[in-house]
Amino acid sequence: MKILYFYPENPLSFSQGNNSRALSLLHYFKNRSIYIDLVGEKSSEFGEDAIDDLKNEGLIKNGYLLKKEKKSSNIIKYYLNYSFPRKINSKFKDFDRTKFGYKEQFAKIVKNTEYDIILISYVYWSSLLDNVTKGSNTKWIVDTHDFLTSQFQTNKKFALDRYFKREINLMKKFDNVWVISNEENYLFSQFINNPVSLITHGLPNNIETSSKTEKTIDVVYVASENFHNIKAANWFFKEVYPLLSPDIKITVVGKIGNHIPKFENVENLILVKDLNEVYKKSKVTICPMLSGTGVKIKVIESLSHGIPVVCNERGVDGLVNKTNNGCLTTNDSFLFSDYISKLLNDAEFYNQNHLEAKRFFEDNFDSKKTYKILDSIFKVN
Incomplete structure (x- = not known):
């Protein structure tokens, strides 16, 4: 063939x-x-x-x-x-x-x-x-x-x-x-x-290997610089970021970094050779999508590592289940920031969402x- x-x-x-x-x-x-x-x-x-x-x-x-x-x-x-x-x-x-x-x-x-x-x-x-x-x-x-x-x-x-x-x-x-x-x-x-x-x-199941890697990144945000992502990034850094602790380490991957102001606790990586290496080191993924259609690949990539995702309603577009899937979904900026903080500070809450991410990925996207x-x-x- x-x-x-x-x-x-x-x-x-x-x-x-x-x-x-x-x-x-x-x-x-x-x-x-x-x-x-x-x-x-x-x-x-x-x-x-x-x-x-x-x-x-x-x-x-x-x-x-x-x-x-x-x-x-x-x-x-x-x-x-x-x-x-x-x-x-x-x-x-x-x-x-x-x-x-x-x-x-x-x-x-x-x-x-x-x-x-x-x-x-x-x-x-x-x-x-x-x-x-x-x-x-x-x-x-x-x-x-x-x-x-x-x-x-x-x-x-x-x-x-x-x-x-x-x-x-x-x-x-x-x-x-x-x-x-x-x-x-x-x-x-x-x-x-x-x-x-x-x-x-x-995607390959990366959950086991990721669990053995030291987590040096609190929050990872992966995005290109299309119209929908630029609007989403502006919303996050204007409405959500000020509500988060300045001690939280955030890594931004992709060209969306060209549209984000400089912050002391935010690292911008425009190009990376292996995105999986970034995910392995990350505790939480965010997907602040306010518009756009279709499945968000970055969400599936995160789930393939068993990483909980905090996102807006558009972030779970295309997923079979909109709940119990490892994604914490809200359009409210205060609740968005609370989800991030709770995942980083409440081990039991984190593990619950990690297991949901693991099960959902293995059932649907392996x-x-x-x-x-x-x-x-x-x-x-």
Whole structure:
């Protein structure tokens, strides 16, 4: 079996939770000895050195990076194949992230190798297949990652019916639609006739090894710098942080650190080589999400180490159980700070939530369970 997997960003970068999902899929393919070629989008953080790293770790066979072509390279092709079509379909531009030359480059990669499966990440990259002739034995799969219509609702020209219909129509070109949460599974399956598969974010069980590591970090906060996280960080450091003891050691991981003022007890780590090493040293995780959709990968990562999570209501989106899952949920800043303080100072309370996190993770997100679902899709014995 040969699979071509499109994922735009560097899976080895721990700056965003979605990268963790991509990396976990690559580890599955490696574990099952499945041939994988990866296609990404060239950027300052995703270059040939990252492709070499993925090859050296045995995660991919070949790697390709799509590069935006210059308008001057072919004026006629630019206007006929790229500029004019985008103007005609301008109301749907949010659902197409391809740049000039991407579709042709992708089609060339597909043409050079006979793939059994083409796996595309995110619906707004589905147009990469526009120039691809589908083989009779080839299957197309989309890993949705999220409910995109909700992400666009702040746009000036947003119209729920038009956006949702577009998202569903794009999914219909695929033989299988992957979702990461039960809510999205229910929603999309109402409108799509082809199979919709719930592929949870499976992770290795790190609970035992984490329990043996000295805890030098009281609170860890992992986030990228998207709109939702910036709003969440502003809320936490304005409303919750002043209520906490200045003796609490907080470590912030990810580009969200670029948007946080300097505090004596807050350490900012923009980039880390191994996020698991940070989790192992941490007592409590926070996920102050006020908006956004889909499962929060950082929550599952925390649970995989048996670490209790303090979060807002959006932090438990996509989880099967909203309670008794290792997450303490509130939108009240005072209660949010109280939860953190009690976890750090009440050993019995901490252990209770640690055990709930452990049970919930093992029942729902252990990679062994996710692998079984993927095995059935890829017909792996």
